[in-house]
Amino acid sequence: MYKKMFLSWIEEGVVSIPSFLFSYYKKIGLTDLECMTLLHIYSFIENGNDFPTHDEIAERMTLNVEQCSQLIGSLVQRNYLEIIKGKSDNGIYFEKYSLRPLWMRLIDEHILNEKGEIQAQQKDEEGNVFTMFEQEFARPLSPIEIETITMWLDNDQHEPALIKAALKEAVMSGKLNFRYIDRILFEWKKNGIKTVEQAQEQGKKFRMHQQQKRKIDEPVKRNDSVPFYNWLEN
Template sequence: MNYLKEINAFYKKLEQTPLSGSAISLWHAFMNVNNLADWKEEFTVASWVVRAKAGLSEGTFKRARNELKEYGYLIHRARGSRLSAAYQMVSLQATMDRNVYDKTAPLVKQKKKQKEIVVVEGGPHSFYEQNMGMLTPFIAESITKWCEELSDELVMESMKIAVKQNKLLFQYCEGILKQWEKRGVKTVQTANLVEWESKKVPSRKSKKAANQSIFDELRAEGDKWITEKR
């Protein structure tokens, strides 16, 4: 890897796919470790070392690491509780060069490459790639798991909701899918009904706050009326 080119490619990618400040700090920390390891394709490092470099707590580190994995910046492989995890840095410069080549390649070559893609056109994996971000092996595996647990249609519907809410993380989709699974949702029609009901019926806390607000207004008006009458 060329360190400078990777940093330039990183910030160019950030313009299209923003990351949290924690994820940005963690990416730089991993890049520094990989540089010290002479850019090995796969390297191992203790989590506390990277956390110290990035200045992150354990919980924030795990969330930031998942963010980097989901957006295709990093590949993580656990090796057991007593061994340091193994990591691979995704070359962003190589990805950008490959994307430029794909756009300028002859039509025949593009069609040949499309045949090699396992993802079915119009399926959940394809929808994610076209509307939410880069389809990494980690995300692809999660999508496949939920398609098997529920259905392709429900996974696609959760993604549509996420896109409408501008929540372009599959973790958001998983939150929706977990709720549907808990409530025994099997069809898109039922899912839409559940979402509609959740928006229609306010929580008890909201009702209480609304009633309290109305009571305060009436009491204020009543006090004013009593004062004027006197």
């Protein structure tokens, strides 16, 4: 679905072809000369000539006609360029170049590059979780504690931001221990909470409920602390 959408953007001119091609041509195995040749073919097609001769292409470049012919043959053979043959409504046979194989290679490389960036960002976020725990506990984590956090990330699939939110909840509640944090994450998962915003909203509702309850049970002193939920007693 994403590849089809991106392909339509390319063919409709939404994506800047030269910029897109320059970003990835080396990664998909093209040389500088091959990239320039494809750009010339693209330029011909954009100007209404979808099957320029080797002479026309070579005239724009430092290649002679034979070199141009060999280079284009190589691009077709290696599936960067396609020659489409057909028959018009008037019964006339025709040939034209198609750059769709090139677009598909560029799209695949773009998707791969984005996935790599996302994975790198996720690794950074996960690393920050361990750092944040060590800062709050004011000591290096034990092997068991490291394993526990790893299980939250890998087995339970908790987002790093949500684990940080659970740690913050434990700090605010004055119950800084792994058992308490694990219980928070368990309750959040059980209640379908997947984002920090949802967790904060639940905490806000609970505290409002607790404050209203205390107003009914006894007068509230001005310096009373804000109540926190004891997840272990739930």
